[in-house]
Amino acid sequence: xxxxxxDAFDALIRKLNRLADLSxxxxxxxxxxPVRVSRLTKGTLLVQEGSLVSDCCLLIxxxxxxxxxxxxxxxxxxxxxxxxxxxxxxxLMLSRADHDVETLTDAVILRISHSDLTALIDNYPSxxxxxxxxxxxxxxxFREWIFNVGQREAVARIAHLICEFAVLxxxxxxxxxxxxxxxxxxxxxxxxxxxxxxxVNRMLRLLTQNGILKQVxxxxxxxxxxxxxAVGEFEPDYLHLEA
Amino acid sequence: xxxxxxDAFDALIRKLNRLADLSxxxxxxxxxxPVRVSRLTKGTLLVQEGSLVSDCCLLIxxxxxxxxxxxxxxxxxxxxxxxxxxxxxxxLMLSRADHDVETLTDAVILRISHSDLTALIDNYPSxxxxxxxxxxxxxxxFREWIFNVGQREAVARIAHLICEFAVLxxxxxxxxxxxxxxxxxxxxxxxxxxxxxxxVNRMLRLLTQNGILKQVxxxxxxxxxxxxxAVGEFEPDYLHLEA
DNA sequence: CGTCAAATTGACAAGGCTCAAGTGCCGTGG
DNA sequence: CCACGGCACTTGAGCCTTGTCAATTTGACG
Numbered sequence: 001x002x003x004x005x006x007d008a009f010d011a012l013i014r015k016l017n018r019l020a021d022l023s024x025x026x027x028x029x030x031x032x033x034p035v036r037v038s039r040l041t042k043g044t045l046l047v048q049e050g051s052l053v054s055d056c057c058l059l060i061x062x063x064x065x066x067x068x069x070x071x072x073x074x075x076x077x078x079x080x081x082x083x084x085x086x087x088x089x090x091x092l093m094l095s096r097a098d099h100d101v102e103t104l105t106d107a108v109i110l111r112i113s114h115s116d117l118t119a120l121i122d123n124y125p126s127x128x129x130x131x132x133x134x135x136x137x138x139x140x141x142f143r144e145w146i147f148n149v150g151q152r153e154a155v156a157r158i159a160h161l162i163c164e165f166a167v168l169x170x171x172x173x174x175x176x177x178x179x180x181x182x183x184x185x186x187x188x189x190x191x192x193x194x195x196x197x198x199x200v201n202r203m204l205r206l207l208t209q210n211g212i213l214k215q216v217x218x219x220x221x222x223x224x225x226x227x228x229x230a231v232g233e234f235e236p237d238y239l240h241l242e243a
Numbered sequence: 244x245x246x247x248x249x250d251a252f253d254a255l256i257r258k259l260n261r262l263a264d265l266s267x268x269x270x271x272x273x274x275x276x277p278v279r280v281s282r283l284t285k286g287t288l289l290v291q292e293g294s295l296v297s298d299c300c301l302l303i304x305x306x307x308x309x310x311x312x313x314x315x316x317x318x319x320x321x322x323x324x325x326x327x328x329x330x331x332x333x334x335l336m337l338s339r340a341d342h343d344v345e346t347l348t349d350a351v352i353l354r355i356s357h358s359d360l361t362a363l364i365d366n367y368p369s370x371x372x373x374x375x376x377x378x379x380x381x382x383x384x385f386r387e388w389i390f391n392v393g394q395r396e397a398v399a400r401i402a403h404l405i406c407e408f409a410v411l412x413x414x415x416x417x418x419x420x421x422x423x424x425x426x427x428x429x430x431x432x433x434x435x436x437x438x439x440x441x442x443v444n445r446m447l448r449l450l451t452q453n454g455i456l457k458q459v460x461x462x463x464x465x466x467x468x469x470x471x472x473a474v475g476e477f478e479p480d481y482l483h484l485e486a
Numbered sequence: 487c488g489t490c491a492a493a494t495t496g497a498c499a500a501g502g503c504t505c506a507a508g509t510g511c512c513g514t515g516g
Numbered sequence: 517c518c519a520c521g522g523c524a525c526t527t528g529a530g531c532c533t534t535g536t537c538a539a540t541t542t543g544a545c546g
Contacts, residue, residue, distance in 0.1 A: 198494085
């Protein structure tokens, strides 16, 4: 179990270490957190709007997304998550969830109790700083999404979304930006960009016709990373990956 | 000066106290922070995208907003701010600004150096908790804006924006939701909702024709708070004002 | 090979944008 | 006190991007 935990925390430690230097002590404290591991199928709710949350979820394999549902059943996706993300740090401080988090694919998660995590951040300032930074970066990404949905036209929104996903994937150590599968359906892309699935389809077609994306089986590959960034006006500064 | 500072910090202390109980010690520590007061005219940049930030800005009078400008000059407003808001806590941890903050009206601000504020949050856990909560609530508001811009139709976006502004104003002790002036121009409302100024105008007309808003001179008053909320699908949970 | 979800396509409708021409308010200067 | 100028607000006409609806096609998998 100790072995397994260290492996499991690998993605988290790599991520936190990027956000603030961790000492061996810090790393040790993380790796010995009491946790519960779960294997989940896609479409499982990790957090449900309105509920009281008592654990934090660390995603260690697979993908997840954050969304809200309106009164008419229309859903807006607000973020996608990759291995290493704690998908609900905010519930350490805001007990009632104001949105859902759901697995996009089959996934493996660790649950950490709020009390253990609170103790950790109270006693380890570097870890606290990492987590705080990480929640501030998340906020920065939300701001960029407001811009994306509010100002860009359809193709650009989609291109931007794909670029961001590629970079976050890469930062999580899941492989380069040029060659990867998109785990989300066209419908999800629509929900994330404020467009219809139908229109997403048309825009993806446009991108493939221009040789920017390529269809491989059911999912997409990036053929021309440069042009994809240009179309999406993608500038990764807002991700605060360095400094 | 001590007198003046206590007054000046009043809005901040009220706000932080709402987020986590502060002791007299905490209050004292805040009230004795070394600060620089500035009186600013509307349209002054408090934070500029790309710049390195070394102070935090506490807004104590007037209004401000947060925005990004795209390559074609189109601007998206991401939030409005009222007295008591520290408009750039994020720059304690993320040194390079990824957006602008600008005064919407003439305003009075306090500048607090990062080093003083860092010392404060390192030594006063309740204050730290308040500030962290406040940044998490800000993130929650960003998520709601993504939904607003991505899913709601024009009238609803505008109604929602006005409702939120009314409630935040009230929470800051600036008066009730039924009767207040909107400090922003129709153009700002457009930039905040991803609409054109022209279309905002038409939608405001629609709201006034239905007896929900009333025009008073250059700005708007709320006549029917209930219906305004209904049109905007406004549910204030995401503001986490209590608990 | 059958089944089912996802993707694709086309025709049409519509919400919101653009462009362009006013109108009204308010501060300024004579 | 009035005339002027400028900025914000209005309003209308026509266009365009995106949405809607409905019918097919495709691909994965049992």
